[in-house]
Amino acid sequence: MQLTLEFGGGLELLCDSEKIHKVNVDLPNGADSDDFTMKHLLSWVRTNLIKERPEMFMKGDTVRPGVLVLVNDCDWELSGQLDTVIEDKDVVVFISTLHGG
Amino acid sequence: MEAKNKKAVASRLCCLCNLRRPVLKRPKTLQQICRECFYEVFEEEIHQVIVQNRLFKSGERVAIGASGGKDSTVLAYVLSELNRRHNYGLDLFLLSIDEGITGYRDDSLETVKRNEVQYGLPLKIVSYKDLYGWTMDEIVKMIGLKNNCTFCGVFRRQALDRGAALLKVEKLVTGHNADDIAETVLLNILRGDIARLSRCTSITTGEDGPIPRCKPFKYTYEKEIVMYAYFKKLDYFSTECIYSPNAYRGFAREFIKDLERIRPRAILDIIKSGEDFRIATTTKMPEQGTCERCGYISSQKWCKACVLLEGLNRGLPKMGIGRPRGVNGDHNKETKKPGSVAKSIESKQCGSLDF
Ligand SMILES: [Zn+2]
Ligand SMILES: [Zn+2]
Numbered sequence: 166m167q168l169t170l171e172f173g174g175g176l177e178l179l180c181d182s183e184k185i186h187k188v189n190v191d192l193p194n195g196a197d198s199d200d201f202t203m204k205h206l207l208s209w210v211r212t213n214l215i216k217e218r219p220e221m222f223m224k225g226d227t228v229r230p231g232v233l234v235l236v237n238d239c240d241w242e243l244s245g246q247l248d249t250v251i252e253d254k255d256v257v258v259f260i261s262t263l264h265g266g
Numbered sequence: 267m268e269a270k271n272k273k274a275v276a277s278r279l280c281c282l283c284n285l286r287r288p289v290l291k292r293p294k295t296l297q298q299i300c301r302e303c304f305y306e307v308f309e310e311e312i313h314q315v316i317v318q319n320r321l322f323k324s325g326e327r328v329a330i331g332a333s334g335g336k337d338s339t340v341l342a343y344v345l346s347e348l349n350r351r352h353n354y355g356l357d358l359f360l361l362s363i364d365e366g367i368t369g370y371r372d373d374s375l376e377t378v379k380r381n382e383v384q385y386g387l388p389l390k391i392v393s394y395k396d397l398y399g400w401t402m403d404e405i406v407k408m409i410g411l412k413n414n415c416t417f418c419g420v421f422r423r424q425a426l427d428r429g430a431a432l433l434k435v436e437k438l439v440t441g442h443n444a445d446d447i448a449e450t451v452l453l454n455i456l457r458g459d460i461a462r463l464s465r466c467t468s469i470t471t472g473e474d475g476p477i478p479r480c481k482p483f484k485y486t487y488e489k490e491i492v493m494y495a496y497f498k499k500l501d502y503f504s505t506e507c508i509y510s511p512n513a514y515r516g517f518a519r520e521f522i523k524d525l526e527r528i529r530p531r532a533i534l535d536i537i538k539s540g541e542d543f544r545i546a547t548t549t550k551m552p553e554q555g556t557c558e559r560c561g562y563i564s565s566q567k568w569c570k571a572c573v574l575l576e577g578l579n580r581g582l583p584k585m586g587i588g589r590p591r592g593v594n595g596d597h598n599k600e601t602k603k604p605g606s607v608a609k610s611i612e613s614k615q616c617g618s619l620d621f
């Protein structure tokens with residue numbers, strides 16, 4: 166599954182200062198594509214993209230409060246947050262609100 | 267089956283216009299609204315805050331404290347937009363402080379310089395080096411990382427006033443948002459600082475000082491400011507100040523964000539609590555005079571910046587931090603607790619614009 170992941174608001178500093186990551190995510194064994202949710206994607210991002218200070222990005226099994234998430238330019242609070250189903254070609258944006266003013 | 271999440275979103279419509287797909291859940295109202303309606307309510311609410319609190323008068327010169335960060339960038343954009351749309355009749359300027367922090371402020375100043383062109387607002391930059399003879403880098407080299415935020419906070423406050431005086435503006439606006447104010451209320455309670463608690467929720471402060479400051483974003487959620495900047499593709503700078511954020515403030519921030527996740531209204535409720543505390547307090551406010559050395563407002567013989575500067579120049583950088591000694595000595599009559607310089611609370615971390 167091909168995804169575009171974008172990090173902003175300072176979060177890019179946690180992943181090699183690269184804002185946009187075009188990635189290929191393999192589905193977990195035996196899973197069909199309907200089962201892949203933000204919950205899976207977050208753990209994939211944490212393992213594969215976040216190089217330092219993961220606590221700035223995640224808290225427990227979700228994003229740290231103050232980190233905004235948009236799936237295809239839509240607030241993930243409208244699509245069920247961790248339960249949002251992710252599909253091929255989706256664009257997921259993470260923005261921290263916590264840096265600077 | 268799980269695909270229902272997205273399909274449900276696609277079939278639901280904006281609860282304001284009933285026409286378009288919603289893109290955002292408002293923390294303030296929990297309404298699900300589309301991009302166009304979001305722009306409209308976001309800008310209109312700020313306009314209402316400006317009108318209801320009579321923040322400006324026609325013909326005024328107003329400086330926007332611009333750090334290059336999200337809040338002041340969105341403020342500059344929205345204010346120049348509203349000024350045109352509603353004929354406020356304001357002459358707007360960008361005012362930035364160059365603290366002299368290599369790799370941080372020089373980058374964010376580049377952002378402000380782009381904003382100057384993008385929004386057509388004249389920019390004035392005042393530097394610590396010019397005003398005080400010291401850059402933050404030099405101060406940190408001298409005093410280390412422990413008390414640098416004291417210097418930052420005191421110097422920045424004065425620098426903004428001096429910049430505003432150079433621009434001959436009547437008012438200074440800053441990008442402090444609802445989350446910032448809730449956080450400051452909480453910190454002032456945690457520190458038992460009732461005098462500051464009563465001041466920190468005022469939408470306009472410093473009316474007795476040289477230049478009043480106001481906060482048009484007092485009721486604007488940080489989430490919406492960042493969403494607005496994202497959807498409008500506004501150009502802002504977002505890297506942490508390299509000189510250690512205030513850890514205590516960091517915890518308060520985290521706590522506010524945790525509360526917001528459970529109950530977004532908590533932020534407005536904390537501000538409300540802060541506003542209502544004001545009535546109950548009988549704490550005596552310090553009398554305002556002027557600094558004998560530089561003429562800046564001060565409740566003591568020398569203003570805080572002059573005390574800190576004297577320490578730096580004499581090689582005694584601890585002077586003015588903690589219990590005051592020297593010039594203002596034991597004649598400190600500001601509050602029952604001396605050493606309020608070190609106790610003063612900076613809004614946000616080092617490097618962002620301050621009260
Ligand atoms: Zn709408
Ligand atoms: Zn002075």
Ligand SMILES: [Zn+2]
Nearest residue numbers: 415418616617
């Ligand atoms: Zn500082």
